[in-house]
Amino acid sequence: MDAQINTPGAPHSYAADAAFAAGEQRPAAAPAPFIEVRGLVAAYEGKIAVHGVSLSVPAGAHLSLLGPSGCGKSTMLRSIAGLETPLEGEIIVDGRTVFSSARRINVPAEKRRLSMVFQSYAIWPHMSVKENVGYGLRLQGVRGQELHSRVLAALDMVGMAAYIDRPATDLSGGQQQRVALARAYAFSPKAVLLDEPLSNLDARLRARMRTELKDLQNRLGLTTIYVTHDQEEAMAMSDQIIIMREGRIEQAGRPLDIYDTPRSRFVADFVGAANILEAEVTGRDGSGHILAQVGGAHMRCAPRENLPKVTTGGRQLIAVRTVYPQISTPAATPGESHLPENTWPARIERREILGDVIVYTVGWPGGSIRAHAFPSHLLEEGRPVTLHIPPERAILVAADE
Amino acid sequence: MEQDHGLLTLGVAGRTHRAASLRPPMGAEIVILLGALSPILGFPIFLIIATAFNVGDPQALPATDYGIGNLIALADHLDWIANTLLLAVGGTAIAIAIAIAASWILYRTTMPGRRVFEMLIALPYPLGPLLGALAWSELASPRSGLINQAYWSLVGAGAPLVDASSLGGIMFVMAIFEAPVAVFIIGAAMQRMDPSLEECSSTLGASSLGTALRVTLPLMLPAILSAALFLLTSMMGAFAIPAILGAESRLYVVTTAIYILFQGFPPNYPLASALGLVLIVATASAVWLHGRLLRNRSFVVVSGKSYRPRLINMRGWTPVLFAFLVLYVAVALVLPLCVLLFAALQRSNDFSLAADAFTLANFRYVLWDYPTARLAIGNSLLLGLGTGLIGTLLTALLAWVIHRSRGRGRMLLEQVIMLPQSVPHLIFAFGFMWAVLVLPFKIYGTLWAVLLAYVVIFLPLGYRSMSGVVVQIDKALEEAGRVFGAGRLRILAGITLPLLSTGLTATFALLFMVSVREVSASIFLSSAANPVLGPAILSFWDSGGLPQVSALVIVQTVILLTTLLVVRKATGGGVGA
Numbered sequence: 019m020d021a022q023i024n025t026p027g028a029p030h031s032y033a034a035d036a037a038f039a040a041g042e043q044r045p046a047a048a049p050a051p052f053i054e055v056r057g058l059v060a061a062y063e064g065k066i067a068v069h070g071v072s073l074s075v076p077a078g079a080h081l082s083l084l085g086p087s088g089c090g091k092s093t094m095l096r097s098i099a100g101l102e103t104p105l106e107g108e109i110i111v112d113g114r115t116v117f118s119s120a121r122r123i124n125v126p127a128e129k130r131r132l133s134m135v136f137q138s139y140a141i142w143p144h145m146s147v148k149e150n151v152g153y154g155l156r157l158q159g160v161r162g163q164e165l166h167s168r169v170l171a172a173l174d175m176v177g178m179a180a181y182i183d184r185p186a187t188d189l190s191g192g193q194q195q196r197v198a199l200a201r202a203y204a205f206s207p208k209a210v211l212l213d214e215p216l217s218n219l220d221a222r223l224r225a226r227m228r229t230e231l232k233d234l235q236n237r238l239g240l241t242t243i244y245v246t247h248d249q250e251e252a253m254a255m256s257d258q259i260i261i262m263r264e265g266r267i268e269q270a271g272r273p274l275d276i277y278d279t280p281r282s283r284f285v286a287d288f289v290g291a292a293n294i295l296e297a298e299v300t301g302r303d304g305s306g307h308i309l310a311q312v313g314g315a316h317m318r319c320a321p322r323e324n325l326p327k328v329t330t331g332g333r334q335l336i337a338v339r340t341v342y343p344q345i346s347t348p349a350a351t352p353g354e355s356h357l358p359e360n361t362w363p364a365r366i367e368r369r370e371i372l373g374d375v376i377v378y379t380v381g382w383p384g385g386s387i388r389a390h391a392f393p394s395h396l397l398e399e400g401r402p403v404t405l406h407i408p409p410e411r412a413i414l415v416a417a418d419e
Numbered sequence: 420m421e422q423d424h425g426l427l428t429l430g431v432a433g434r435t436h437r438a439a440s441l442r443p444p445m446g447a448e449i450v451i452l453l454g455a456l457s458p459i460l461g462f463p464i465f466l467i468i469a470t471a472f473n474v475g476d477p478q479a480l481p482a483t484d485y486g487i488g489n490l491i492a493l494a495d496h497l498d499w500i501a502n503t504l505l506l507a508v509g510g511t512a513i514a515i516a517i518a519i520a521a522s523w524i525l526y527r528t529t530m531p532g533r534r535v536f537e538m539l540i541a542l543p544y545p546l547g548p549l550l551g552a553l554a555w556s557e558l559a560s561p562r563s564g565l566i567n568q569a570y571w572s573l574v575g576a577g578a579p580l581v582d583a584s585s586l587g588g589i590m591f592v593m594a595i596f597e598a599p600v601a602v603f604i605i606g607a608a609m610q611r612m613d614p615s616l617e618e619c620s621s622t623l624g625a626s627s628l629g630t631a632l633r634v635t636l637p638l639m640l641p642a643i644l645s646a647a648l649f650l651l652t653s654m655m656g657a658f659a660i661p662a663i664l665g666a667e668s669r670l671y672v673v674t675t676a677i678y679i680l681f682q683g684f685p686p687n688y689p690l691a692s693a694l695g696l697v698l699i700v701a702t703a704s705a706v707w708l709h710g711r712l713l714r715n716r717s718f719v720v721v722s723g724k725s726y727r728p729r730l731i732n733m734r735g736w737t738p739v740l741f742a743f744l745v746l747y748v749a750v751a752l753v754l755p756l757c758v759l760l761f762a763a764l765q766r767s768n769d770f771s772l773a774a775d776a777f778t779l780a781n782f783r784y785v786l787w788d789y790p791t792a793r794l795a796i797g798n799s800l801l802l803g804l805g806t807g808l809i810g811t812l813l814t815a816l817l818a819w820v821i822h823r824s825r826g827r828g829r830m831l832l833e834q835v836i837m838l839p840q841s842v843p844h845l846i847f848a849f850g851f852m853w854a855v856l857v858l859p860f861k862i863y864g865t866l867w868a869v870l871l872a873y874v875v876i877f878l879p880l881g882y883r884s885m886s887g888v889v890v891q892i893d894k895a896l897e898e899a900g901r902v903f904g905a906g907r908l909r910i911l912a913g914i915t916l917p918l919l920s921t922g923l924t925a926t927f928a929l930l931f932m933v934s935v936r937e938v939s940a941s942i943f944l945s946s947a948a949n950p951v952l953g954p955a956i957l958s959f960w961d962s963g964g965l966p967q968v969s970a971l972v973i974v975q976t977v978i979l980l981t982t983l984l985v986v987r988k989a990t991g992g993g994v995g996a
Binding site for chain 2: 100126128132133138142143205
């Protein structure tokens with residue numbers, strides 16, 4: 019029997035992919051949007067940073083704006099918060115228009131009842147922790163015992179109740195971050211905006227805070243917009259991800275949908291690790307699957323109605339996530355004609371042992387491909403193997419501009 | 420890059436309404452500030468320029484006849500201009516040499532007592548030029564200087580050993596009293612240098628000296644040039660030191676010549692203005708060059724990423740370097756203070772060491788008996804407080820508006836604020852005096868005129884100080900206030916001001932000190948009825964009572980030292996120039 023070295027989990031339904039492949043937009047979520055942005059055009063330092071972006075966030079949902087630095091995600095967030103004035107567009111929060119260029123509406127930030135967690139935390143050093151957390155509440159007229167108990171409750175949620183009377187200058191980075199969270203949640207905002215809140219923490223702390231943050235959000239059920247450049251954060255925490263690049267939306271959807279069906283090379287590369295193969299499309303089979311020639315290999319790929327944009331050299335790009343190529347070690351090396359579809363004889367070219375994962379570079383008739391495997395069975399470099407790429411995992415993606 | 424037109428054709432379907440344009444409009448506050456400041460700063464300068472071209476009746480204001488006759492007349496007085504330039508260039512060169520050595524020793528070696536030296540070396544500057552001028556006049560005047568007298572008692576009468584009234588003497592005194600500023604500027608750059616640049620040189624085989632010359636010095640060049648331009652500007656407009664030291668030998672520079680022309684009967688305003696114009700052009704050029712040097716960085720010395728500078732153990736050289744620092748402190752601080760104290764305790768101009776030649780009467784005289792002196796001290800304290808308060812609040816507001824608002828014209832406003840530094844204090848003062856005379860309000864001769872002049876002249880200094888503080892406050896701290904519901908005023912009071920408090924105190928103290936020690940700005944604006952300390956000291960010295968004037972300078976020094984100490988305690992650090 020072929021020994022499977024890496025076995026992917028059961029693939030999820032492809033029906034949604036068929037709809038995607040047919041070019042339909044994912045149907046809008048049933049509940050009405052809590053935050054809606056239409057056609058936002060915004061500038062930053064004299065240049066256009068957001069080019070006519072629209073999005074909508076249902077109540078209680080967590081949306082992440084994901085992208086490299088300079089893609090306009092922070093400008094979008096700050097525009098929603100009211101800290102930046104966009105050039106054009108509309109922003110509607112809980113049914114109320116807070117910004118409209120056409121109708122000349124611009125509600126100032128202090129009146130929008132949205133709270134924000136800043137990348138630098140913005141904890142006021144000259145106030146105590148209690149004064150920091152209670153700042154928004156005090157401005158709403160909450161005083162005395164009620165103020166104290168609400169501040170305490172908010173600090174308790176982030177595990178900082180003991181620090182309530184300490185000066186803010188006593189806090190470490192991670193503690194400041196929690197106090198910033200407590201402050202954001204304390205004043206019962208309509209929604210919470212977070213601007214890369216974890217990026218100043220070290221990796222270990224970041225992973226822990228991510229989980230805590232997610233628990234907190236599940237408990238409170240607040241609508242959240244979260245800006246980050248870290249795809250793990252976005253994947254782990256979001257109901258919806260919008261990937262932005264150079265001021266425009268590259269792709270929007272649920273985390274796993276984006277992961278499984280990236281639309282462009284940029285998205286395939288940005289979220290998760292992917293092999294990008296250059297191919298010629300040779301045809302289409304009866305069930306709509308695309309047939310392609312990758313180097314010396316014939317390959318059957320995922321179905322698609324319209325072919326995506328090709329490279330300047332006229333090549334079609336196919337993305338294969340590194341976790342999906344299956345490497346097996348057959349008892350005997352079969353002849354190529356005996357192999358099932360999308361299976362080829364191959365050879366381990368290089369092996370990188372990263373600990374939790376082994377990265378194999380596999381030479382196959384289509385060139386070289388990277389595959390991730392568990393460390394349970396190690397294969398030596400030079401070993402002949404069999405490579406299988408499930409057709410549904412070979413996604414045609416658009417080339418970048 | 421403006422893409423206004425391009426955007427409208429991007430085809431965002433039908434939407435051509437704009438909530439804001441790519442180039443935001445000039446904010447209301449900027450317009451108001453520009454409108455208020457420009458005439459106050461520009462009018463005096465305009466009057467000077469106008470009078471410089473007045474070839475008609477010299478007393479007429481405004482002029483009847485315009486021409487360049489005055490500028491041509493300057494050709495007869497090229498020695499004044501030459502002296503000014505020589506002193507400025509020579510003094511700057513000496514001061515920079517001292518400063519490079521001193522800041523190297525202070526910040527890059529393991530010299531013992533560095534912290535103490537840092538404080539002592541910084542002192543001569545805030546104490547003011549009168550201290551140095553008077554002390555060195557008493558020490559090294561060619562006919563009666565104490566050093567010369569001691570020399571003659573050893574070798575017999577003859578040529579003096581040192582001559583403070585010579586070009587070299589004045590140059591030397593100016594250099595040692597302006598060097599602290601250069602130490603501050605160059606020292607700041609040395610402390611922020613990335614040590615790995617020097618370490619790399621060492622690992623490739625260079626000696627300590629080789630590294631210092633081939634790596635450190637070139638990297639310090641921008642700071643050195645910056646300090647040099649600053650000193651050049653300052654020395655070209657210096658008044659007190661050339662006035663006191665140059666009087667005996669009739670060595671005039673542009674500033675002292677202007678003063679003499681004003682005292683003349685009748686005063687020759689047009690020629691004085693022409694001189695002033697020349698100096699303004701020279702100073703403004705130096706300032707412009709300085710601005711070009713700093714073009715990518717702000718005017719402000721903001722502490723960026725802090726490195727641990729690599730300290731070098733100079734081993735055998737340590738005693739030599741130690742002696743150098745001791746020598747500087749002695750010559751710039753200890754000796755002058757001792758001489759002045761000595762002179763202040765003398766009964767008469769004939770200095771002697773006899774026991775009966777000492778008395779405390781002089782202090783009683785200046786602090787109590789002589790009303791002009793008492794009044795001058797009081798007025799200067801008031802002026803200090805006033806300049807400190809108004810200047811601090813004004814520059815805080817300006818710094819906040821410029822560094823926090825989005826409107827266009829912020830940089831223009833900053834240029835206008837910095838305008839006074841292109842004009843030497845003395846020259847600005849007489850332009851201001853004319854402006855005040857022209858105005859309908861009767862403030863000429865009152866303290867208000869002096870106060871206003873001080874606030875304007877010290878605007879650049881205060882702005883630089885406050886900018887440094889404002890820029891370091893994280894913008895997010897104020898934005899967070901907005902997000903959680905605070906209006907602009909509440910943020911200003913509850914967040915911005917508390918965060919600025921140390922900076923406000925430091926700026927207040929700075930402005931207080933510079934106004935107490937000021938001479939050239941108030942010499943035309945104060946009067947016998949409203950005396951001010953700096954000019955009063957000069958006129959005291961003019962009338963010849965060395966012990967009394969020394970006592971008055973000691974009083975001024977005590978005020979300044981006390982302020983420094985108090986501020987150091989209050990802010991836990993030094994006050995930067």
